[in-house]
Amino acid sequence: MSKIHVTTTVNGDETEFLCDPRETLLDVLRDRLNLTGAKEGCGTGDCGACSVTIDGRLVCSCLVLGAEAEGKEIATVEGIAEGDTLHPLQRKFIEHAALQCGICTPGILVAAKSLLEKNPNPTETEVRYWLAGNLCRCTGYDKIIRAVMDAATEMREAS
Amino acid sequence: MNYHSPASFAEASALAENADGVTRFLAGGTDVLVQLRADIVTPDTLIDIKKIDGVSDITQNDDGSWTLGVAVTGAEMTEHASLSRDWPGVVEAMDLVGSTQVQGRATLTGNLCNGSPAADSVPAMVAAGVTVTVTGADGSREVAVGDIPTGPGRTSLAKGELVSAVNIPARGDNAGDAYLRFIPRTEMDIAVVGVAVSLRLDGDTVTEARVSLGAVAPTVLLVQECADAIIGSTLDDAALDALAAAASAACNPITDKRGTVEFRTDVAGVLAKRAAKIAYARAKGETVKGDHA
Numbered sequence: 133m134s135k136i137h138v139t140t141t142v143n144g145d146e147t148e149f150l151c152d153p154r155e156t157l158l159d160v161l162r163d164r165l166n167l168t169g170a171k172e173g174c175g176t177g178d179c180g181a182c183s184v185t186i187d188g189r190l191v192c193s194c195l196v197l198g199a200e201a202e203g204k205e206i207a208t209v210e211g212i213a214e215g216d217t218l219h220p221l222q223r224k225f226i227e228h229a230a231l232q233c234g235i236c237t238p239g240i241l242v243a244a245k246s247l248l249e250k251n252p253n254p255t256e257t258e259v260r261y262w263l264a265g266n267l268c269r270c271t272g273y274d275k276i277i278r279a280v281m282d283a284a285t286e287m288r289e290a291s
Numbered sequence: 292m293n294y295h296s297p298a299s300f301a302e303a304s305a306l307a308e309n310a311d312g313v314t315r316f317l318a319g320g321t322d323v324l325v326q327l328r329a330d331i332v333t334p335d336t337l338i339d340i341k342k343i344d345g346v347s348d349i350t351q352n353d354d355g356s357w358t359l360g361v362a363v364t365g366a367e368m369t370e371h372a373s374l375s376r377d378w379p380g381v382v383e384a385m386d387l388v389g390s391t392q393v394q395g396r397a398t399l400t401g402n403l404c405n406g407s408p409a410a411d412s413v414p415a416m417v418a419a420g421v422t423v424t425v426t427g428a429d430g431s432r433e434v435a436v437g438d439i440p441t442g443p444g445r446t447s448l449a450k451g452e453l454v455s456a457v458n459i460p461a462r463g464d465n466a467g468d469a470y471l472r473f474i475p476r477t478e479m480d481i482a483v484v485g486v487a488v489s490l491r492l493d494g495d496t497v498t499e500a501r502v503s504l505g506a507v508a509p510t511v512l513l514v515q516e517c518a519d520a521i522i523g524s525t526l527d528d529a530a531l532d533a534l535a536a537a538a539s540a541a542c543n544p545i546t547d548k549r550g551t552v553e554f555r556t557d558v559a560g561v562l563a564k565r566a567a568k569i570a571y572a573r574a575k576g577e578t579v580k581g582d583h584a
Contacts, residue, residue: 136294153294153337154327176325178479180392189366189395195324196396197317199294200339243391264478265390 140201142167143211151198158182160198161208169209169238173267180266183239184208190246192265209238212245220283220290221245230279232270240266244280252288256281292334296342300426300455303338308428308451310336316453317341318362319396321389322405340453349374355461361454365394378459379573380468380487380566383581384415387472390479400454403436406444409482413440413511414503415470418487420460427452437503440510466491467573469566469581472505473558475549482506483550486538486562488570495525497571502534502563507542507555514541517563526571534567535560 135150142165149164158175161167161184170193173179177195184193185207212219221244224230231237240263247254247262254262259280260273268276293310297303307314312335315323326332340346346360349371357374365385368374375382388397388411400423402412416436425434428451439446439454448454468489474480485505490497502517516537524530544555569579 153292156324156328175328177321177389177393180390183392186395189364190392191395192392194328195320195393197294197320197324197337197339199296200317200320200341246391261478262391265392 136199138199138202140204140206142206143208149198153197153199155198156194157184157186157196157198157201157206158193160201161193161206164198167208167210170242171235171238173235173239178265178267179236179239180243180263181236181239183242183266185242185246188246188249190243207242209242212241219245220286221248221280224279224283224286225276228275228279228282230271230275231268236266236268236270240268240276244283247280248284248287252284252291254281254284293336294339295336296339299343300340300431300453303340303343303453304426304428304451306336306338307453312336314338314450316404318346318398318401319364320401321393321397322401338453352461355463357459359399359457359459361400361456362398363457365389365397366391368399369394377462378419378468379579379581380470380489380570381412381415381419381421381459384470384472384485384487385412387411387470387482399457403439404446404448404454406440406442406446407481408440408443408509408511409485409506410511411470411472411482411485411505414485414487414505415468416457416459417503417511417513418470418489418501419468420489420501422458423454424456424458425452426455431455433458437511437513442509463491465493465574466499467570467575469569469573469579471562471566471569471581473550473562481549484544484555484558484562486559486566488563488566490521490567490570490574492571492574497521497524497526497530500567502538502567504538504541504559504563507544507559509543512541514538516541521567526567531564531567535564538563 139148171181173181177192182193314336315334317339346362402410470487472482472485487503491499500518504512520533539560542556
């Protein structure tokens with residue numbers, strides 16, 4: 133079977149790849165573009181560990197085909213920090229120890245960044261509902277929510 | 292598997308008509324790709340309809356009705372202020388499907404064509420009188436949403452046919468809708484029971500009503516006895532009790548891990564009352580929050 137040629141933009145860089153029609157965007161990111169930040173937890177859109185944005189819209193990359201990325205702008209966790217300077221969300225996750233094993237963390241960072249771009253001043257309830265599709269089996273979520281709320285406060289004060 | 296991204300519905304229909312084996316249409320992919328991965332459905336031909344012009348448009352027509360493209364996502368519906376004002380029940384029902392990530396991709400058309408009896412948006416569309424445009428080799432026809440599902444995972448669409456638009460009627464004056472579902476938690480679950488009510492008032496009196504039940508039968512139900520129970524009333528307690536009894540009487544559910552026959556039958560009546568009250572208040576011009584906080 134012939135492969136599909138796809139041209140897309142990932143974290144601001146134009147890139148191209150060949151993929152099988154069955155390959156998901158998650159497979160492409162990890163196995164072809166060596167961007168292993170997005171993780172495969174469930175592979176069925178339940179856990180959110182593979183969260184990325186496509187044209188600014190938060191999605192599970194396991195539920196997107198690589199072929200669908202044609203002409204799109206993809207953003208992954210690798211694009212969140214600016215060089216060595218961590219994003220406020222990343223710093224606050226470290227400060228609040230909002231992770232243990234870390235598998236869910238890239239997806240939660242991408243999802244939380246997407247929330248704060250849409251709503252810079254979310255309530256705790258809004259944060260919890262927004263992140264309901266990001267499962268974490270270590271933290272019990274409390275530290276994650278606190279880290280997101282704290283990052284939101286800092287980002288509002290800085291802007 | 293062959294992947295196609297045609298530029299028109301006629302082309303999409305022709306591809307499906309001429310394809311051998313299993314064909315699936317891809318919009319949001321939140322069911323199709325799950326089934327693909329789980330080897331439940333392995334399409335030989337996958338037809339991505341998102342490259343067709345207009346599939347992501349939400350348009351209000353001159354007569355007040357709405358036309359939604361088949362790739363419009365739940366998130367795009369929720370962000371659309373005037374659609375949400377006209378049809379809060381339809382928008383909230385779609386918004387209950389899955390996570391934020393799923394909302395970024397999932398569509399009304401996919402929720403309908405997946406054929407799940409528990410699909411949240413389907414009762415809301417049935418209560419609202421929504422139709423879909425179905426395009427096939429012989430052109431297009433308009434089909435009521437309730438006539439698309441024929442059983443769990445099955446639809447009335449023939450080989451070569453696909454949904455090409457979602458048509459929501461004009462809301463009109465003094466009218467409101469609501470959808471409520473029961474799940475044992477607050478988010479990220481599948482309806483144990485879902486109830487949608489759309490009604491219109493003249494003064495305090497209900498003049499029109501449509502009541503639809505989900506997850507209590509092999510397909511979505513439109514229950515005329517429920518509508519009859521509240522039409523002509525001011526939604527007083529006697530009318531609400533009659534509505535609940537009619538909703539419970541219409542149920543033909545199964546017992547599974549999420550709920551028993553008895554539980555589903557009882558809860559259908561409870562939710563029918565609550566949804567009717569919200570629809571009534573909305574018809575009165577009140578702003579009432581739905582299931583999602």
